Amino acid sequence: MPALTSDGFFLTGDLLVCGVDGTVAVMGREKDVIIRGGRNLDITEIERAVATHPGVARVCVAPVPDPLLGERAAVLLVVEDGSGALGLDEITAHLAGTGLSKAKWPEFVFTVSELPQTAVGKLDRFGARGLAHDLHAGLTPQPGAHPEQRLQGDA
Secondary structure (H helix, E strand, O other), rough: OOOOOOOOOOOOOOOEEEEEOEEEHHHHHHHEEEEOEEEEEEEHHHHHHHHHOOOOEEEEEEEEOOOOOOEEEEEEEEOOOOOOOOOOOHHHHHHHOOOOOOOHHHOOOOOOOOOEEEEOOEEEHHHHHHHHHHHOOOOOOOOOOEEEEOOOOOH
């Protein structure tokens, strides 16, 4: 059973605005952005661009901590059978062809055997953030996980 807040609510990560008349508007998700150096990166936009790579079966973009910029973008990906691990160079070369702005490109790519899932089989974004954080920190020696990284500005 998921944890509830002290007043009995389930934290979903949805951002809501309540109007004076009692109406509620869903404004988005709390963490569907990565804030890198004050610039907001849309996780969904990056995921959609990476997912068009023919070797990518499943993808999730997650923030990893950075002492200077606050967060950096990491891609967790599951490759298609027989594709082998995909590195950062292959992903960024693909993104260049999609038209995704270079300012939105990820700095880390981790090829994993599976993405974290909820009990009902949906992507577990909280679990994916934890996995990306651990892989970035070098804490999780997961079989089949191959980290690739390059900081912005590196060739």
